[in-house]
Amino acid sequence: MRRQNTFTGFLLIGLGAYFLLRQLHIPLLTDFYSWPTILMIIGISFLLHSYITNEFHNIFAGAVLLGFGIHFHGLTTYRFWLDHWGVYPLIIGSAFVLRSNKTKQGLVPGLLLVVLGLFALFSPVNPGWFHWVYQLFALIEQFWPLALVIIGLFLLKNKKNTKNKRNK
Numbered sequence: 001m002r003r004q005n006t007f008t009g010f011l012l013i014g015l016g017a018y019f020l021l022r023q024l025h026i027p028l029l030t031d032f033y034s035w036p037t038i039l040m041i042i043g044i045s046f047l048l049h050s051y052i053t054n055e056f057h058n059i060f061a062g063a064v065l066l067g068f069g070i071h072f073h074g075l076t077t078y079r080f081w082l083d084h085w086g087v088y089p090l091i092i093g094s095a096f097v098l099r100s101n102k103t104k105q106g107l108v109p110g111l112l113l114v115v116l117g118l119f120a121l122f123s124p125v126n127p128g129w130f131h132w133v134y135q136l137f138a139l140i141e142q143f144w145p146l147a148l149v150i151i152g153l154f155l156l157k158n159k160k161n162t163k164n165k166r167n168k
Helices: 003-024 027-032 035-053 056-077 087-103 107-122 128-167
Strands: none
Touching: 003 027, 003 035, 003 128, 035 056, 056 087, 087 107
């Protein structure tokens, strides 16, 4: 199997299975007929592609999408699921740690984010200086579409700069 086709193949298999199972109306799987399942399928496809082809740069994206998919599925399906901002740095930090296992990059930020997430989740009383984190997440919740646009523009600009440096 060609390396560039593995992600597409895994994605098509996952999406095909998802829609086939949805058409079959299997009662045991009705909780998975939702958009978080699509995130999980995309994340698993990235992870499978990364590990099978030894192209580890997509581990981070796969782990984040899988983590967010699991979290959002839990929020919409289970009453006991924890709805707290500390879950997000925990997911992102775990993705950094998972990627650093293969690429040897990003271990320190990953561990810091995991510790921050765990501290936020399990600390009975947050210290007074911790209030700025709540304000930051409130701001992110309000303006996250704008943040996506800015990050996308940055990535496009960064890609152009990289191409220009290669051509010189």
